[in-house]
Amino acid sequence: MLGATDGRTREKAGAGMADQHDDEVLERDEDERDAYALDESLRGRLKALVAAGDVDGIDALMEPLHPADIADLLEQVSDGERESWLALWSRGIDGEVLSELDWGLREEVIALLPGDVLADAVRELDSDDVVDLVEDLEDDQIEAILEVLEPADRVAVEQALAYPEETAGRLMQREVVHAPEHWTVGEMIDYLRAHAGQLPEQFYHVILTDPRMKPTGYVTLGRLLSSARQTPLQDIVEDSFRVIPATQHEDDVAYAFNQYHLISAPVVDEDGRLVGVITIDDAMIVLDEGAEEEILKLAGVGEESSLSDRVLETTKQRFPWLFVNLITAILASLVIAQFEDAIAQIVALAVLMPIVASMGGNAGTQSLTVAVRALATRDLTSSNLMRVVLREGVVGLINGAAFALVMGIVGLVWFGSPALGGVIAAAMVINLFVAGLAGILIPVVLDRLNIDPALASGAFVTTVTDVVGFFAFLGLAVVFLL
């Protein structure tokens, strides 16, 4: 904990532990929820300015906004508003705004921009941002953008695009600050000062390389700044050092950053030579998108869906999962159809049977969500699989028993039949037990078969719980009630 924190005393001030704050426990201000929400009046004012054709007014309105906020606004306005706005103010759309736009809208906005505006926008971006910008576009749009780049940048982008999608090679920036292992702090600082204009915008480490360009360690900028000029870089390298193969999947890269708290990591080709660097902000985006995709896939929504999608796109994204669910539901109905006679005799069965199926479906969803999450975070391994399966089975039995008791009483009170109460209670225990096991085993098996468990588990688990739920309840009813 360093010196004084009084900035007026030049000699003492500087780094320090700032420790003054009010000890009161403050309640969270409800309004703070919207700490970073866009001003609600913004859209209205923008609309008025666009209608009036007031370009200077739009400039003034947009000036304080971060490119990410301008992109959000572009996503939130209606199609018509967006077109009129861009017709007036296309010059305001720079590379950063394009980078921040939703994938679906990007294509559209790029198509609306005049060629010279697009060229300026793209030229100002680093090569990895251009890669990110173009990789999901149509081929002719990619070609149009690559054409406006300087030859060297174009080559860099094309080389990055040669790596498979969703790999470290696509994610990395190719501008790397590296140094021979034998340099000193002083040599490094002199080098950086001499090349100030050409350094990447953000870098957090200097990577040391051997004569064959293989990375051998790295030095944080903090250590570099706080060490004497004559210190060899070798003496201040970090203990832990991880390199990332260029062909590694971006999910693995994000996992490594999250698990090992990396800030940046060198990327190497198959010969172990340095080809780029990945920084934590790129990893954070991958991690964020991964969680988003998982949530959407679990709900049977296309993983790329977004609020700015059109009706037709949205309909198409939702249809397949609903169709799978229809098959599942029809399978369940076929089970029910086997018991038509029983239902005709005791209509109460029709009233109660959805309860058993629904409870099983929910218990199964609970288990499968925990399993899918644990697979995604790599917490579920062969080491603990048996223990978790056992746990899910036992939890299913206990909750099954608890709800069996409740439903037994409901069945008895509502329909005055102890036998009916017993049947629904037994079916509940069976279905919640099966739901617990299916919820864990189905995702694990799908994962082993290299089928995405987030996407496919739901349909299988629901089928199991519906079929077992109806079959157990109606089957037991036939045996004990007729």
Next chain:
Amino acid sequence: MLGATDGRTREKAGAGMADQHDDEVLERDEDERDAYALDESLRGRLKALVAAGDVDGIDALMEPLHPADIADLLEQVSDGERESWLALWSRGIDGEVLSELDWGLREEVIALLPGDVLADAVRELDSDDVVDLVEDLEDDQIEAILEVLEPADRVAVEQALAYPEETAGRLMQREVVHAPEHWTVGEMIDYLRAHAGQLPEQFYHVILTDPRMKPTGYVTLGRLLSSARQTPLQDIVEDSFRVIPATQHEDDVAYAFNQYHLISAPVVDEDGRLVGVITIDDAMIVLDEGAEEEILKLAGVGEESSLSDRVLETTKQRFPWLFVNLITAILASLVIAQFEDAIAQIVALAVLMPIVASMGGNAGTQSLTVAVRALATRDLTSSNLMRVVLREGVVGLINGAAFALVMGIVGLVWFGSPALGGVIAAAMVINLFVAGLAGILIPVVLDRLNIDPALASGAFVTTVTDVVGFFAFLGLAVVFLL
């Protein structure tokens, strides 16, 4: 893009664009999925060493592992194995391993550690890590840990704990590198060299402060390293600069880091004075936990649930949601019970009715997941609400019409009744339309009422789609079929 990348030529090498890689498009290696998976044999070898009481062997086995990996292993072994392991090797558990442990297990492991081991483990941590370690523990465990700290560290931890939970004040590290605004690069470097031993382990910016300790801007370490000694810090400050109030909620902090690509940001008290700094790795953890919680809440699983939870804990976490679902299911059954006569006359109604309800439930889940996600990412605002509601309604109608056609045909072919086909078709359109609207409106209303939409939307939406589904189908059947 800088000079040559040949490390052998001292004068030319250094920073550079590394651009050699193979142009071949490589297929993703299936095995790479487990790039960072723990060696499966590790647990077996550990078990053997623990059984043999071979402490040196355990040391050797653990030596190459990152603390995060050791923590994962502690989570994956059985309770008995963990106890025997810790009894032999408690000295191997340092502060970092404790920090990486799952919340549920942390309490247990801390209770198993001898006092001196715990003291050493805690003393080596930065104050913000101690805060993170203790904040969820029982009061007596917190007291035991605070007691072993140096008085100054203890005060720092207690001051942080005085901030409300889940605020920037809890998240920030109190060790901040800052400097008076009038300093030059040279003065700053001299200061850092003089205080090398006391600097925070990781820092990415120097924060400039005015004489009242208010932050006025910041300089990246990269700019500092590449600027001449006589350069005033003022001349190389970053354009964009955001400060975070100490009482801001951590979700807002994470949003700001993600939205504005921040690497670190100064935290200020209510008078605007610098009290700490938050770095991107802290924000990444909050973002990651937020997504995890959202997934678990959407599935009705306790937001703090983890694979290492015991049976009883897990049962208790799952029970409330299942209970809510039971109420929902009973409500739906009450609707069915109104139509017992109709079902007794046409048993086919009992066979087909779950299909309508199930399709509605799934369509509703799709809409609500998109809505909950959009609320969490602040993409759904009053600016675009009407457009999204309209879209969800129209999507529901279109998908409803498509599945109405399918089900109409199924009803006709299966039961030979055009009227029955028509009834199920009409019920399908109604329920999918209602599902779309309920899926978007219920989360938005809950959010306005400050009720967590991820947690509560599912129950309400399912109730709506079940009730509407059964009522529409059976009601139409009564009108048109009897």
